[in-house]
Amino acid sequence: MNTEKNKRSYKAQKVIDRMGQKLTRQMVGSLTACVHCGMCTDSCHYVLANPGDPTFAPAYKADKIRKLFKQHYDWTGKVFPKWVKAGSVYTDEELQELKDIVFGKCTNCRRCTVNCPMGVDLATFNRMARGLLCHVGIMPEGVEYVAKEQWEIGNQMGVLKEDYIETVEWQEEELQSEMEDPTAKIPIDKPDSNIVYVINPREIKHDPRSILDAAKIFYAAGEDYTMPSEGWDMTNFGLFNGDDELGGAVAGRVYDKVEELRGKKLVISECGHGYRSTRCEGPNWAKKDITFDAESSVITMLEYIKQGKIKVDKTKNPGSYTFHDSCNNARSCGLTEEPRELLSLVVEDFREMYPNRAENYCCTGGGGAMSMAEYRPSRLKSAKIKADQLAATGTKTVVTSCHNCVDGLTDLIGHYKLGMDVTQLVNLVANALVIDDIVEENKKKYAEKEEVSSGSAQ
């Protein structure tokens, strides 16, 4: 045994040891139960885009992780390793090869999981394998960079608190001018609010239009809400690099802030992995039961319309639209019907994409793939499947409830020259808002006030 250990690099030994600590019974079931039937093969967009190359097949990729399990934690592999394809890792180069599989050849989209007759959840143990590699510092540079930003600065794009607040205040000014209401607010850290609204740092750093759009909707609905000054990043690279500690820390920051502000409900802006991490996996990683309600902003917006809190006019969004289900939303959180219902309320021409819902294909930028520059050519090649699917809808615009999908789809639409636009529900809802009467009223009200105040000053 000693000689066996001596042959192995320090990191490789660490990976094997750590595996034993991370395995759950669910994962052991998935690692043991595969019968190599191959029914998962066609479910993977990497396979479909690389015909004839079996190394992309989900079962093939899974076996690269499974062999370690069999060799070190399962009896049959210990007794007859070759017979059941058990094997170990010895060198750091082998770990790099494993990295290229678990990060570079799988977006953890879980499409093979829902197509496996045995109920093998490859995506879950693929994430576990990412976590093992991450534990010894092996991961794509981009993922490492972003994870570091989330650990150190508290959000994935390294936005400082003052810049965050400045941006929200700037959007508040925009809201005031658009609504003709100088008292309109985007409250920050307002305690006891009905809603605490958390977002993707991308909205702050690069494109705050979705913040303004959400603010307009909240304003029109007369919502009592707030944005937190910290713990506002609902994205979570812990989901992507498999590091439960990071996942727990990032989600925990959000939960702590909601509790500190005594918010009644946490509303998560449209982001697939953020929703899954904050709404679903976060409590598991943080080992903490959340004490407040949490929902996607899609559900919040839909409720506003259903309850008559906001009015929308679908003719304001002309053109044809299709909906792309984010893997994390649809396949891991069951958020499939609400976005469709909302979309059909705000656009006239909504055409379904096939396959859809929990059977939809990944935007091909999932699982953190957008941050892995080294795998970009292979990612864009695999995007052919998504491109064909998009083109078949014959629509002008693809709508999605995920920031990551927005970027993944934008990339592939450019690459395959589809000439489609990508947008999110929040933008369409804000655009369809019937608020002219509110704005007119504000105009009158504040013009009168101004007259009164200037009159009294004289």
Added chain:
Amino acid sequence: METTDIKTGNKETFHCEDFLNDIDFWSIDIAEILAKDNKIADGLTADHWKVIMYVREHYLKYERGPEIVKVVKDCGISFKDLCNLFPCGLVRGAYKVAGLPRPHGCI
């Protein structure tokens, strides 16, 4: 992006056919080419250059692109104008034309 490759003569410098890998490889000519490839059809105006130089300086100083709020406030350009100047957005428009490498994260 064939034109870009021919004019710059160095395919490797391009980060998977869009962002530059090496910010020092950038030049005014390259910026013009990148602009054309990214929906800025009529060439770069003074306002474009103001944003481009600001973004570059910020990156060279802090090793990261500036937040959009900084671009808008420090360059004195309205958000709407910025969107019109760079139809592909801050990252895919301004960052790219300014020769910044592709940022990490959900981009």
Added chain:
Amino acid sequence: MSNLLHFSEHALQEVALILMATVYFLRIRWFMKWPLGKERQPATGLGDTNPKKGARYSLANIAMPWAMESTRSKPFMYAQFVVFHLGVVAAITLSFIIPYGPGLLKSSSLVALIQGLTGTACIVGFMRIIRRISNPYIRAISSPDDHFSLILLTSWFAFAFLAAPNDISGGEGFMLTYFLLTAFFLMYVPFSKISHYLYYPFTRTYLGRSFGRRGVFPIRRKPAYQRSI
């Protein structure tokens, strides 16, 4: 009946069965020792499903070829699966009927049923052997165990087909081979991938519970809402 055939029909089978049960017991004990991942997630989805419903749906998946794209789009593969596994049931049943209730085999329709099931299963087995060798995707994921298990089962089907009439007037060869293969099969199974059915209830239940809680199972393909507004 020779002593050897009697031994292989009775004592050998019983020992093999006890051995299989023991290994299965140890195997399940080993499996249950792994800590069950705890789920703290508050339920998501439309609220018309829950972990229990999800688990039921997940377990029933085996009889719902329309539920998954993989089986929906390959009905022929699904049919093969059904025939193959019914063949297994028939061949196992036969190994109990011959020693403990040979009178049942006087019914020619039962013999025909068993022969029909094991015979078609044998043909499917051959097709699967060819697929495993010729399909590059399947070949790449196959282990020696996969090949051996499939060959073992396919030949076992063939001998079950031949043994079904329980007629040794033409010699004991088929019967003896069938029972020796059965005994070997019983002892080999717990160590091979054939024991997958032992894990099936667990994996499907765990996945179903998780997806039920998350509103993913049962999978929806049609709108769950009316366009009323």
